[in-house]
Amino acid sequence: MSEKPENMEQADKSVSRRDFVKIAGAMAGAAALTQVVNLGKTRGRAQGEHGEGEGPRWGMLIDINKCIGCNYCTYACQAVNNLQDEMIYNTVTTETTRTGVEFFLSRPCMHCDDAPCVHVCPVNATYLRPDGIVTMDYDLCIGCRYCEIACPYDVRVFNWKKHTELSPRVPEYGVPEVPPRPRGVMEKCTFCQHRIDPGVERGLTPGVDPQATPACVIACPTIARIFGDLNDPESPISKALSTTTVTIRLREELSTAPKVYYIPPQEEPSDLTIEGG
Amino acid sequence: MEYIIKPLTIRMGKKEVNIFPLWIALLVVGILFGLVGAYEVFSKGLQVTGLSNQVPWGLWITIDLAAIALGGSAFTFGVIVYLLRIKRMEIVGKLAVLLGFLGYSTAGMVLLFDLGQPLRFWHPVVFWQTHSLLWEITMCVVLYLTVLAAELLPIVLEHPAFTKHPWLERFPFLRKASNGLNWLAHRLHSYGPALAVIGLTLSLLHQASLGATYSVLSGRGLWFNQSAPVQFVLSAMGGGTALLFFLSVVVFRIMRPGLIKDDVLYDVARIAGGIILLCIYIRIWDWAVTNYYSFDIEVALQTEMLNSISPYSTSFWVGQVLFALIPGTIMLLARRVRNFRILMAASVLPVFCTVLVRWNYNFSGLIASITYDPFTPTVVLNSYVPTWQEWSVASLVISYWLLGFSLAARYLPFVSQSHHEHK
Numbered sequence: 001m002s003e004k005p006e007n008m009e010q011a012d013k014s015v016s017r018r019d020f021v022k023i024a025g026a027m028a029g030a031a032a033l034t035q036v037v038n039l040g041k042t043r044g045r046a047q048g049e050h051g052e053g054e055g056p057r058w059g060m061l062i063d064i065n066k067c068i069g070c071n072y073c074t075y076a077c078q079a080v081n082n083l084q085d086e087m088i089y090n091t092v093t094t095e096t097t098r099t100g101v102e103f104f105l106s107r108p109c110m111h112c113d114d115a116p117c118v119h120v121c122p123v124n125a126t127y128l129r130p131d132g133i134v135t136m137d138y139d140l141c142i143g144c145r146y147c148e149i150a151c152p153y154d155v156r157v158f159n160w161k162k163h164t165e166l167s168p169r170v171p172e173y174g175v176p177e178v179p180p181r182p183r184g185v186m187e188k189c190t191f192c193q194h195r196i197d198p199g200v201e202r203g204l205t206p207g208v209d210p211q212a213t214p215a216c217v218i219a220c221p222t223i224a225r226i227f228g229d230l231n232d233p234e235s236p237i238s239k240a241l242s243t244t245t246v247t248i249r250l251r252e253e254l255s256t257a258p259k260v261y262y263i264p265p266q267e268e269p270s271d272l273t274i275e276g277g
Numbered sequence: 278m279e280y281i282i283k284p285l286t287i288r289m290g291k292k293e294v295n296i297f298p299l300w301i302a303l304l305v306v307g308i309l310f311g312l313v314g315a316y317e318v319f320s321k322g323l324q325v326t327g328l329s330n331q332v333p334w335g336l337w338i339t340i341d342l343a344a345i346a347l348g349g350s351a352f353t354f355g356v357i358v359y360l361l362r363i364k365r366m367e368i369v370g371k372l373a374v375l376l377g378f379l380g381y382s383t384a385g386m387v388l389l390f391d392l393g394q395p396l397r398f399w400h401p402v403v404f405w406q407t408h409s410l411l412w413e414i415t416m417c418v419v420l421y422l423t424v425l426a427a428e429l430l431p432i433v434l435e436h437p438a439f440t441k442h443p444w445l446e447r448f449p450f451l452r453k454a455s456n457g458l459n460w461l462a463h464r465l466h467s468y469g470p471a472l473a474v475i476g477l478t479l480s481l482l483h484q485a486s487l488g489a490t491y492s493v494l495s496g497r498g499l500w501f502n503q504s505a506p507v508q509f510v511l512s513a514m515g516g517g518t519a520l521l522f523f524l525s526v527v528v529f530r531i532m533r534p535g536l537i538k539d540d541v542l543y544d545v546a547r548i549a550g551g552i553i554l555l556c557i558y559i560r561i562w563d564w565a566v567t568n569y570y571s572f573d574i575e576v577a578l579q580t581e582m583l584n585s586i587s588p589y590s591t592s593f594w595v596g597q598v599l600f601a602l603i604p605g606t607i608m609l610l611a612r613r614v615r616n617f618r619i620l621m622a623a624s625v626l627p628v629f630c631t632v633l634v635r636w637n638y639n640f641s642g643l644i645a646s647i648t649y650d651p652f653t654p655t656v657v658l659n660s661y662v663p664t665w666q667e668w669s670v671a672s673l674v675i676s677y678w679l680l681g682f683s684l685a686a687r688y689l690p691f692v693s694q695s696h697h698e699h700k
Contacts, residue, residue, distance in 0.1 A: 095650035107649055120493065122412035123397075123404040142400050143323075143393015145333035146411050152496030153649060158333060158393065160324040183322045184393025250649055254495050264651070 056229040057132040058191055058206065059259040060217070061237050061247070062106060065266055066224035069094065069104035072173070076219030077108075079174035080192065082167045087157050089189040090216055103265045106224075108216060109134060109155045109189035110250065110258030117147035117156060126186070132230075132259055133191050141185040148186060152251050153258075156188050174215055191227075192216075207236050230259065282687065283532055297687065304680045311673020314666040318390050325666045332643045332661040337391045340671055342487060342635035344383040344678070345418070346509070347628065349517030351377025351425060352473075352480035353548075359473035368537050368691050369545055371432050372528060373521050375689065378425040379681045380517075381418060387674045410486045410493065417483030424476045428469075431462035435690045484510045488638070497642035504563040505638065511556035515601075516631025518549035519608065519624040526621055528686045536691060543611040546620050550608030553627050557601040564593075582645045582656045589641055596633040600626040 125140035162183040192214035199212020206212040207228030228235035354373035401415040488509030604623035
């Protein structure tokens with residue numbers, strides 16, 4: 001081989017390097033631009049992982065001993081969120097203690113402080129509000145269902161069909177309070193943020209005033225559910241938590257820090273934790 | 278330089294029949310059948326699939342992961358040709374770029390069907406959530422598909438139709454367009470090494486992240502383990518190169534004889550064999566460790582359950598271990614075996630194994646889920662059967678892949694023609 005082709009190759013490369021830098025610059029510019037757009041959409045969504053101290057931090061306490069398995073919480077939830085029978089944000093199942101006693105476990109979204117669904121969402125459609133509620137932006141969701149796979153509590157439900165009819169639970173258990181969601185997005189329990197937000201604005205106290213309290217809490221005939229501000233020592237939930245000797249949270253070993261607490265069945269020994277945990 | 282293209286024929290009685298048109302017709306039928314399913318899915322939504330809230334990812338995700346994995350030879354050979362500068366691999370490298378492009382475009386297509394909101398497919402590019410593995414994968418795949426297109430375009434543009442077609446003389450604007458394209462192809466070709474580095478970076482990032490997609494699911498069982506990222510990268514390189522070997526033999530020994538030497542093909546097989554064996558070595562250690570450290574009661578229960586169900590344990594020991602170990606060894610010894618029939622037969626298994634690894638990773642953690650009883654958790658087995666609409670869409674994207682490959686194998690100029698004239 002003569003020298004010439006090699007020189008040509010070198011010249012070629014120096015050009016390519018300069019152009020490469022140009023392209024890289026243009027790409028960085030484009031990337032910065034998308035961030036500006038992004039900020040416009042998700043501005044004001046300060047992540048509330050460290051909700052301690054200022055502002056409310058909503059939580060729920062469910063007394064398993066009081067639950068009679070009537071499913072009213074599920075029905076009220078379906079009515080206010082206008083859900084068909086197959087869509088359940090709040091599930092009630094029958095489980096057994098280690099001594100073989102059956103009990104009812106009702107399971108809304110745990111509103112984890114360190115929520116796996118929030119970490120995996122590729123478009124920021126599900127996020128943790130500063131007040132601790134894990135909620136959805138149905139306009140952003142692309143329906144990839146990664147959050148559903150990541151959720152260790154199986155509380156996310158996908159909207160497989162287009163729903164047009166009213167929920168069969170209307171009007172016995174309530175009336176729809178939220179706008180309909182499109183087909184193909186992920187849905188979930190929001191602690192009835194549509195009740196909490198306007199309620200707080202009007203000076204009501206969620207957990208005390210029924211208009212500002214989640215529908216499932218209001219619907220419970222045995223008052224097994226207590227809702228309120230975990231940061232406020234005077235709230236009903238804080239008082240209940242301080243007087244209860246044992247409370248548990250589901251799958252606590254996964255470090256998701258759920259904000260739904262349970263009072264375990266009396267039949268269990270008081271020092272119990274999760275078996276083997 | 279002229280190249281010979283032999284028609285693919287089979288003997289039927291006394292006649293030699295050219296099967297190429299029949300094959301293309303079959304693929305077109307596959308695409309037409311797929312379009313029926315595609316219409317169903319887009320008009321009625323994902324309710325027509327067999328997916329559920331318990332098993333939200335199924336056949337399509339497996340195809341998506343497998344298509345990306347089997348495109349893994351593109352970055353491997355980008356490094357071999359452009360960075361290690363092993364010139365004799367250049368022509369095989371062109372085929373690798375083609376496989377990469379086909380794999381990634383197939384993956385993009387099937388993902389579109391899998392989204393609940395297909396028209397929002399661009400959201401991850403605009404609404405960044407940098408903690409999400411899926412976001413990173415989307416960005417990498419979008420960027421890498423661009424890189425692959427830039428690598429493939431010069432190869433396509435070397436076809437005489439773009440430089441020597443009689444119309445180019447008759448219509449001056451076509452000549453101008455041809456010159457412009459030629460300039461572009463030259464430019465892109467000169468970026469080769471840069472594109473190889475970008476391709477390598479993007480590929481390592483997202484191939485690993487595809488594994489990590491499952492690793493971060495701490496609440497799920499068995500194969501959702503911490504070494505999944507390494508597994509995914511290595512099995513993509515191994516399985517992708519095994520597929521490249523198989524198709525190289527089809528293209529360069531059967532359809533286009535004389536383009537490359539047999540020794541080069543043996544080397545491709547050896548590269549594949551080596552990577553496959555390395556991958557399975559790490560996998561077996563990982564299996565041992567995963568079974569050892571399943572401290573979480575629910576995860577341990579799921580693992581135990583899956584190990585006791587024969588399809589899953591068989592698919593692991595036979596599909597993932599045996600189907601990698603034996604052909605990996607044969608392919609590593611390619612220079613001694615020197616028999617293309619044996620080597621081709623061996624190279625099919627790692628491709629199958631690569632797909633199976635994806636199926637198992639995706640499926641095993643979803644199929645066995647736990648109840649939420651805080652005291653006596655039990656494992657429930659879910660079920661998932663793909664519907665005909667899912668198979669139909671699968672037929673669409675696989676037919677697209679095969680059609681793209683078949684046409685390229687027949688018409689793509691693998692030897693550079695303009696190269697000689699310019700130098």
